[in-house]
Amino acid sequence: MLKGIITGLLAVALLSAPAFAADEATMRKAKKEGKVTWYSSITLNIAQHICNNFNKKKMGVQCVLHRDGSGKLYRRYLQERKGGIYVADVVHTSNLGHFLNLKAKKIITPYKPAGTDNFNPKFVTKDNYWTILRAGVLMPFYNTKKISAKDAPKTYADFLDPKWKGKIVHSHPSYSGFVTNGMINIVNKFGWDYYKKMAKQKPKIVQSAAGGIPLVARGEAWLGAGTTSYSLLKLIQKGEPLKPIVPPAGLALVTSPNGVFTKAPNPNAARVFTDYLFSMETMQLLADYFLYVGNPDVKYPKALPPLNKINLMAIGGAELKKKNKPTRKMFKKLFGV
Incomplete structure (x- = not known):
């Protein structure tokens, strides 16, 4: 022993x-x-x-x-x-x-x-x-010092209002898998017509899914088309003037x-x-x-x-694999980057 x-x-x-x-x-x-x-x-x-x-x-x-x-x-x-x-x-x-x-x-x-x-x-x-x-969700958001809760977009379609032209930031799907996933979900829901109209809003394009948060926090952009929920919520916890948007259509689960x-x-x-x-x-x-x-x-x-309290949009790996390249290609075509 x-x-x-x-x-x-x-x-x-x-x-x-x-x-x-x-x-x-x-x-x-x-x-x-x-x-x-x-x-x-x-x-x-x-x-x-x-x-x-x-x-x-x-x-x-x-x-x-x-x-x-x-x-x-x-x-x-x-x-x-x-x-x-x-x-x-x-x-x-x-x-x-x-x-x-x-x-x-x-x-x-x-x-x-x-x-x-x-x-x-x-x-x-x-x-x-x-x-x-x-896991996280791709979450739209806005600067609370620039936009009131009353005037903030409530739906994905609200981001296409001409008053937000030049005030939106969008991440690039060629860089971010998080954004690629989210875009495919949104296209499944609204079609490519949504992004054709988004391109006319002349959004600022950044690489990382979280890259738009600093721009919105500083007021260089007023709205974020979608970011990593975890990055956003952590900065809100630290006191940044940001607030998430949860459209009724749902959030893309990644x-x-x-x-x-x-x-x-x-x-x-x-x-x-x-x-x-x-x-x-x-x-x-x-x-x-x-x-x-x-x-x-x-x-x-x-x-x-809790995830069970969120209306989730989700796709499988096979669909993501199939639509990866076409999504990146179409984004480059529409947004010129």
């Missing part, structure tokens, strides 16, 4: 690994690899927060972050792969269509993160090629998967880091940032409305 206790203590001392980590053999190999490179489209401050928290564990594995938009990350990896260059270990974006392509080409490999057995079924997959790290690359140069570190991403610690951190997660035990901010 004593021998067993000593062996157990030695193992703990040797690994110094938290409860979320993989088995002993995987942890040893991960330490030898020494780092994990994460390609992630979540906003920079959150991605850095996650990496920094992971690195503070001092497990002998360093998180190296490369943050960019979903489309850019996808194209970057495919270009690197074409040249025989493999840098990234783990990938997280808001474009499920891309993940279907990655799966079909066997570019990602199945891995079930530890602790996800009790997750909401909508956040996990049966084949484990990816797990949904977070689920953001995370997966492990088949040719990850640090495959064991990739698994250890993925376990951390879905640990209670990270799940609660994401919830604190106004994101929906699969873990049923997290506590959400009071300002975050």
Whole structure:
């Protein structure tokens, strides 16, 4: 018995690994690899927060972050792969269509993160090629110092009123998977005629889904056609003069998967880091940032409305995959960028 206790203590001392980590053999190999490179489209401050928290564990594995938009990350990896260059270990974006392509080409490999057995079924997959790290909605919004609640748009059609010409900001679908998803939902509901009319409003075009928030907060634009709900609600919490718009037609639900690359140069570190991403610690951190997660035990901010209280517009991965390129192409044609 004593021998067993000593062996157990030695193992703990040797690994110094938290409860979320993989088995002993995987942890040893991960330490030898020494780092994990994460390609992630979540906003920079959150991605850095996650990496920094992971690195503070001092497990002998360093998180190296490369943050960019979903489309850019996808194209970057495919270009690197074409040249025989493999840098990234783990990938997280808001474009499920891309993940279907990655799966079909066997570019990602199945891995079930530890602790996800009790997750909401909508956040996990049966084949484990990816797990949904977070979900949010594409949310229109306005500057409360520039527009009164009475005069603010109430519907998507209200954004097309000539009085808002030149005062709207819109993000680019070629950069943002979040925006691509939202646009497809809106086109499904109203047709491309909606965006033909939106183009006549001469909106300011930014890259990131969250890129329009600072412009509206500063009054450089008065309205945002749609942004990441979590970024918006977090800044409202901090006192920015912003308010969300929830049109009766609904808000586009965007689920953001995370997966492990088949040719990850640090495959064991990739698994250890993925376990951390879905640990209670990270799940609660994401919830604190106004994101929906699969873990049923997290506590959400009071300002975050439950998903079952929102009229949601949603599309499947196959439709997203099919309509990705046509949506980006049409946007460029209509808006000239």
